[in-house]
Amino acid sequence: MQTPGQELCEECGEKRGNYYVCRPDGGPSRKLCKECYETSLSGPERAFMQAMRKASCRFCGGTAMTSDSMTSILEGPGSEPRFFCSSCANEYHQRMLPRLGEVETKLDGMPLEVQMESLSDLMAEMDLHMKRWVQQRDN
Ligand SMILES: [Zn+2]
Ligand SMILES: [Zn+2]
Structure with missing residues (x-):
């Protein structure tokens, strides 16, 4: 076997x-x-893979393993993807998903601009959290 x-x-x-x-x-x-x-892979997918190979983690500078799909939702297609290493991606998604759930419930039925604004706030909050988290992890 x-x-x-x-x-x-x-x-x-x-x-x-x-x-x-x-x-x-x-x-x-x-x-x-x-x-x-x-x-x-298709052309865009291959370009993405190549970009990822050259990229480093947005939070700690480690090897990029994955990217953030939220960026393309917020900034539209063609936006620069943010790359994460696997360790940061884990933490990011663990933190992000419950918060995203809360925000989505709160925003249900709200105008799109309000929703986008809240999502941007959430992204900023996550960035801040990740900076602190990386500092703790690497110390
Ligand atoms: Zn082969
Ligand atoms: Zn990282």
Whole structure:
């Protein structure tokens, strides 16, 4: 029996497949190596991956692993993504999700500008929290 992570890429059959790619038709996900995964991406997705490789975590300067989807909601498509390392992303989302829930409940039925303003406030609050949190984590 093969252990997970040691299966070969379904595309080239040479390298180890570490990336799972969902099929558009909802079939079982394909397992690809890094190279084949990046080749399989669409133009904008590939540009995003390349940007992420060069980027560093917005809060601690660590290796970027993920980005914040909130930015594109608030600033519209084409905005600069904010990148996070995995450690900061964890903390960020743990903090952000319950707060986001509260804000959304409070804002239900409010005009869009008011909603956007509150979300911006929340983002600013999160930035502040993360700065403090990173300081504590790294000390
Ligand atoms: Zn491959
Ligand atoms: Zn970080």
